[in-house]
Amino acid sequence: MKIDGTPYRSIWVDETDGWSVRIIDQTKLPWSVDLVRLTTLEEMAHAIKAMLVRGAPLIGASAAYGVALAMRTDASDAALAQALDVLGTTRPTAINLRWALQRMGELLQKLEPSARIGAAYAEAAKICDEDVAVNEAIGRNGLALIQEKAKTGKRVNVLTHCNAGWIATVDWGTALAPIYMAHDSGVNVHVWVEETRPRNQGASLTAWELSKHGVPHTVIADNAGGHYMQHGEVDLVIVGTDRVTRQGDVCNKIGTYLKALAARDNGVPFWVALPSSTVDWTIRDGVSEIPIEERAASEVTTMTGRAMDGSIATVRIVPTSSPAANPAFDVTPARLVTGLITERGLCDATEAALTEMFSDLA
Numbered sequence: 001m002k003i004d005g006t007p008y009r010s011i012w013v014d015e016t017d018g019w020s021v022r023i024i025d026q027t028k029l030p031w032s033v034d035l036v037r038l039t040t041l042e043e044m045a046h047a048i049k050a051m052l053v054r055g056a057p058l059i060g061a062s063a064a065y066g067v068a069l070a071m072r073t074d075a076s077d078a079a080l081a082q083a084l085d086v087l088g089t090t091r092p093t094a095i096n097l098r099w100a101l102q103r104m105g106e107l108l109q110k111l112e113p114s115a116r117i118g119a120a121y122a123e124a125a126k127i128c129d130e131d132v133a134v135n136e137a138i139g140r141n142g143l144a145l146i147q148e149k150a151k152t153g154k155r156v157n158v159l160t161h162c163n164a165g166w167i168a169t170v171d172w173g174t175a176l177a178p179i180y181m182a183h184d185s186g187v188n189v190h191v192w193v194e195e196t197r198p199r200n201q202g203a204s205l206t207a208w209e210l211s212k213h214g215v216p217h218t219v220i221a222d223n224a225g226g227h228y229m230q231h232g233e234v235d236l237v238i239v240g241t242d243r244v245t246r247q248g249d250v251c252n253k254i255g256t257y258l259k260a261l262a263a264r265d266n267g268v269p270f271w272v273a274l275p276s277s278t279v280d281w282t283i284r285d286g287v288s289e290i291p292i293e294e295r296a297a298s299e300v301t302t303m304t305g306r307a308m309d310g311s312i313a314t315v316r317i318v319p320t321s322s323p324a325a326n327p328a329f330d331v332t333p334a335r336l337v338t339g340l341i342t343e344r345g346l347c348d349a350t351e352a353a354l355t356e357m358f359s360d361l362a
């Protein structure tokens with residue numbers, strides 16, 4: 001996607017040296033576009049854990065480049081095992097992390113150490129290029145849903161939660177890809193952007209993305225989504241996901257489950273956009289089997305934003321005497337999911353449909 005006319009991906013190899021990795025520091029958005037240069041495994045692991053990069057597909061791509069950076073330093077078997085372990089423990093929920101590390105590990109373990117640096121960079125680049133193509137296909141497949149709603153001749157209102165845009169992936173995004181394509185094709189589309197407490201990925205990231213692309217949108221409190229659905233202001237919900245089970249249960253940012261309940265209660269279609277790398281074929285029941293990341297309480301007790309004098313400030317919004325809990329994801333049972341938007345097409349959130357569409361992976 002473009003930032004003020006300049007095309008970007010959310011991660012790339014620095015062309016000036018051919019090996020360091022550049023990312024957009026998402027903790028600084030929307031206030032500044034800070035391009036960070038990463039040179040070590042440890043810097044990449046920190047970037048994932050501290051959410052300078054976030055979003056399931058981007059976490060996977062970032063981890064792949066983290067392995068490549070590690071191989072530059074030491075391409076031994078021990079160093080490879082260490083890199084896979086360090087990166088594998090950065091964040092527990094997005095399955096794309098495990099998928100990318102398994103792919104990198106299986107490739108590199110078979111090679112002589114002397115061949116590992118080049119192979120690691122090549123495979124990481126391949127993962128990135130594949131992600132872009134897959135997300136573009138998700139966009140095309142999801143576009144049909146928006147175009148169908150546009151047949152009424154009225155503005156199409158899509159609600160989304162968190163950020164599943166181009167900066168949650170290498171490019172295009174998943175949930176936002178159909179929206180970009182609809183907007184670019186002239187469809188009158190508007191997005192209800194839920195702020196997504198506590199880290200405000202909607203307010204800070206989705207709103208920034210849509211503003212940069214000129215897509216009409218309105219930021220709302222997380223708790224307002226159901227109200228707009230009740231009043232007929234939401235034509236469909238499209239969200240991303242960090243892990244889908246083989247029976248179609250969907251793990252996504254905390255609050256997604258509540259959106260799905262409100263959507264079901266109001267007859268609003270609830271779609272989930274995902275690449276096939278986000279399906280975890282090893283599990284069925286999302287609620288009991290998907291590990292939910294528990295992040296720092298300080299993400300709930302404080303908020304960071306731009307003060308009126310233009311400085312970036314963090315303020316406490318909870319009494320110091322009050323404990324806080326911060327589960328970062330929840331699980332929406334398949335029964336509440338209208339369908340899945342994948343790179344291969346639209347798919348029911350059922351084991352039969354998933355295993356038929358992805359019989360080569362299941």
Ligand SMILES: CSC[C@H]1O[C@H](OP(=O)(O)O)[C@H](O)[C@@H]1O
Nearest residue numbers: 054055056164168240241252253
């Ligand atoms: C396209 S995956 C986006 C997915 O990842 C987000 O989580 P986080 O910001 O904590 O990495 C959120 O669950 C999004 O739906």
